[in-house]
Amino acid sequence: MELKNVILEKQDKVAIITINRPNALNALNSETLKEINVVIDDLANDDNIYAAVLTGAGKAFVAGADIKEMKDMTTMEGRKFGILGNNVFRKLENLDKPVIAAVNGFALGGGCELSMACDIRIASAKAKFGQPESGLGITPGFGGTQRLARHVGLGMAKELIYTGKIIKADEALRVGLVNAVYEPEQLLEEAKKLANTIAGNAPIAVKLCKEAINRGMQVDIDTALRYESEVFGECFSTEDQKEGMTAFVEKRDKTFKNR
Ligand code: CAA
DSSP: OOOSSEEEEEETTEEEEEEOOGGGTTOBOHHHHHHHHHHHHHHHTOTTOOEEEEEESTTEEEOOBOHHHHTTOOHHHHHHHHHHHHHHHHHHHHOSSOEEEEEOSEEETHHHHHHHTSSEEEEETTOEEEOGGGGGTSOOOSSHHHHHHHHHOHHHHHHHHHHOOOEEHHHHHHTTSOSEEEOGGGHHHHHHHHHHHHHTSOHHHHHHHHHHHHHHTTSOHHHHHHHHHHHHHHHTTSHHHHHHHHHHHTTSOOOOOOO
């Protein structure tokens, strides 16, 4: 599939995904969602990529699902569109390598939801977040009613979703929606730095950490800790565990091979 609205670049072990429909503030139409899906498959199948950064071209990260495409949808079409977005975002959330959202501008509706399907969010001081859907007569449809409360707690999620108010980056930092705020011109470099730090660790261990954290958040603590013990044990079957620990003992640099 030829990519028109998404750019995928690979720089050593890190992939940079850029949503690229700047004239529509990177609004997510069906075509763009399908392209994101293709990019996720590409990254899932690329053993040389250990982490990714997701950002937007121009002044927006993503200003939401495409309102022009949704405007005349029927019930069935609306449901289908919601399922498409949810499936793509869930696949991103389950990708076996970490994804950092570098939120460069508007992250509204589907844009805020896209950032929340990533593992880590960092933002430009110019970023703005919100779930303005109720002002359009709809509910958040790409995970917002579920993931926002998991990130910022029930009361704050309900306030943001019921009011549709837009918050600035410093407020997003305060409520825990983003990990850090940077000057706009530093954002991408900081995101790449973070991705490269992650990519310097054993990729299988990082992948298992992601799985354990994500699965553990959805189940009771005993089930979660049993799963943790399982993945912990699994690490000892990898060459990278032997390498990491041997390098420590021998006081030398380690070289991980993703094996
Ligand atoms: N869908 C489609 N087009 C969009 C869009 C969206 N979500 N957001 C912006 N655009 C388009 C505008 O229509 C405009 O196109 P034209 O030049 O053809 O008119 C272009 O992008 C530039 O936008 P503005 O002129 O509006 O730019 P601005 O700087 O004045 O305002 C903004 C920026 C405040 C973000 C404003 O564009 C805006 O409010 N956008 C909509 C935000 C929104 O409501 N998002 C939620 C969508 S619903 C959703 O996401 C559902 C879900 O959960 C799945």
